[in-house]
Amino acid sequence: xxxxxxxxxxxxxxxxxxxxLWLRPRLLLxxxxxxxxxxxxxxxxxxxxxxxxQSLFSIDEFTGxxxxxxxxxxxxxxxxxxxxxxxxxxAAMAAAVTLxxxxxxxxxxxxxxxxATGRSKAIFYLAVMLPxxxxxxxxxxxxxxxxxxxxxxTWLAATLGLERALEALLSxxxxxxxxxxxxxxxxxxxxxxxxxxxxxxxxxxxxxxxPQSVIDASADLGxxxxxxxxxxxxxxxxxxxxxxxxxxxxxxxxxxIIPQIVGSSRLFxxxxxxxxxxxxxxxxxxxxxxxxxxxVMAVYLSAxxxxxxxxxx
Amino acid sequence: MRSEAGLRRAxxxxxxxxxAGLAFLHAPLALILLYAFSTxxxxxxxxxxxxxxxWFAVAWQRQDIWDALALSLRVxxxxxxxxxxxxxxxxxxxxxxxxxxxESIALLILLPIALPGILTGISLRSAFNLANLPFSVWxxxxxxxxxxxAIVYNNAVARLRRLPASWIEAAMDLGADGFQTFxxxxxxxxxxxxxxxxxxxxxxxxxxxxxxxxxxxxxxTLPIWMLSELVRPRQRPVTNVVAIIxxxxxxxxxxxxxxxxxxxxxxxxxx
Numbered sequence: 345x346x347x348x349x350x351x352x353x354x355x356x357x358x359x360x361x362x363x364x365l366w367l368r369p370r371l372l373l374x375x376x377x378x379x380x381x382x383x384x385x386x387x388x389x390x391x392x393x394x395x396x397x398q399s400l401f402s403i404d405e406f407t408g409x410x411x412x413x414x415x416x417x418x419x420x421x422x423x424x425x426x427x428x429x430x431x432x433x434x435a436a437m438a439a440a441v442t443l444x445x446x447x448x449x450x451x452x453x454x455x456x457x458x459x460a461t462g463r464s465k466a467i468f469y470l471a472v473m474l475p476x477x478x479x480x481x482x483x484x485x486x487x488x489x490x491x492x493x494x495x496x497x498t499w500l501a502a503t504l505g506l507e508r509a510l511e512a513l514l515s516x517x518x519x520x521x522x523x524x525x526x527x528x529x530x531x532x533x534x535x536x537x538x539x540x541x542x543x544x545x546x547x548x549x550x551x552x553x554x555p556q557s558v559i560d561a562s563a564d565l566g567x568x569x570x571x572x573x574x575x576x577x578x579x580x581x582x583x584x585x586x587x588x589x590x591x592x593x594x595x596x597x598x599x600x601i602i603p604q605i606v607g608s609s610r611l612f613x614x615x616x617x618x619x620x621x622x623x624x625x626x627x628x629x630x631x632x633x634x635x636x637x638x639x640v641m642a643v644y645l646s647a648x649x650x651x652x653x654x655x656x657x
Numbered sequence: 658m659r660s661e662a663g664l665r666r667a668x669x670x671x672x673x674x675x676x677a678g679l680a681f682l683h684a685p686l687a688l689i690l691l692y693a694f695s696t697x698x699x700x701x702x703x704x705x706x707x708x709x710x711x712w713f714a715v716a717w718q719r720q721d722i723w724d725a726l727a728l729s730l731r732v733x734x735x736x737x738x739x740x741x742x743x744x745x746x747x748x749x750x751x752x753x754x755x756x757x758x759x760e761s762i763a764l765l766i767l768l769p770i771a772l773p774g775i776l777t778g779i780s781l782r783s784a785f786n787l788a789n790l791p792f793s794v795w796x797x798x799x800x801x802x803x804x805x806x807a808i809v810y811n812n813a814v815a816r817l818r819r820l821p822a823s824w825i826e827a828a829m830d831l832g833a834d835g836f837q838t839f840x841x842x843x844x845x846x847x848x849x850x851x852x853x854x855x856x857x858x859x860x861x862x863x864x865x866x867x868x869x870x871x872x873x874x875x876x877x878t879l880p881i882w883m884l885s886e887l888v889r890p891r892q893r894p895v896t897n898v899v900a901i902i903x904x905x906x907x908x909x910x911x912x913x914x915x916x917x918x919x920x921x922x923x924x925x926x927x928x
Binding site for chain 2: 499598
């Protein structure tokens, strides 16, 4: 009884608060947004801006201490041939990985969007989602098993009598090497494997929205299937491809684990950042390296926005 | 009808390409399962010379693996809780409103998963150094919660947008105040979306390694343990078993999340 009496003013206060908030939607909005914005603003943006600021510092080559006067020296250092090589190598890998992912993803996405129905669609969807969400490291590890010299790939080649083909592949200039696990070809394969689901889903979403009548119309107007594909389906799938490429490109730019585990000793951007901030202790240069993917992704994202890629996400 | 026939029968080349693509996605995972039972302990020999369950027993007795697993679970649980609170607040604010700067806020929320993780990692690490913050469980959680917010937000905002505005109005017409409407109308309708977001955030945090290497200091989460084994393999059979544990711990929340989404979607379309 006493509790009920005490509850009345409390209920009244709650109701008053509710009315006050209802009458001031801006205040409610501000109250809701404050905690997440505070977190993201302080933890994420704050840290990010501090990093960017440090790219304007420089490092004293004798003492190894960071000198806090603003200078563009780290950016000038970025333009040294060895560092430019790293940037070009990483961008080329990201582009190649994106193209390969698009080529493998298109048929899967097309089948999912246009032919799979009901149960088979659910199975396809799950089959794409599970690798996407399953452990990144475990999937990289799987390729270490596959590409190892005593591993399944060598065994398959031997069983099928394809040793020659494997040798020919490895003797290719630049991309080859003494073994797949220490060549660009290996790094490339693992990248494609790990990012592929990110490409399939947006393309599938884009194709899902192409009305069957558009494809029928193309056929009725006399276009054979390849031509319909080239002139109708592919342009309509493009926003999806661009949306997927945001992920494949950005993720390849920043990854430092895959090239470290499967690949030659030649560095990629992520590894350069890791080494500069860690063993080399040169935070300003590491920060300058970080600006590159941010700038590339900013340009990429604004171009993607123009192509309507965000509707396909 | 051409279109009907076309809808039923896919060209053989397309089917073959789609199946080959899916096989490419799944064969490596299947291989991991096989290797955990291999008797070979010094190389990645294929086919395995024999099969055994021994390595599961060996892994069971390893205290370092238990410690890493416990740390990973703790970090994932804490990050999920923080992300759940912050992500649903943001979703509640953004779902139905229009205001100046809304697009920028949406971008800010998604940025931690859109930009390469190495950027988040290195900026947090240098910020911890500048602030003289020692590494602890909380420095890891700080990084994980930041990108988990986006996952919770995405799930919650999509569900909130599908909730008819008329339901909220009806509740208020019937005399419920804002808090009661939230408690009895909004919350029951978004709870599965929040649960799915939390499960996905948990799986993401449990598996995260790129940001963690920068924010962990000397602590070892399960992915960090695996990474050190990947770089310098010393105990291959135990690593194979740990890979299976990682798959199991991440798959369980995913499958539940998938099932919940499908169920709530079919319930939604039945309405």
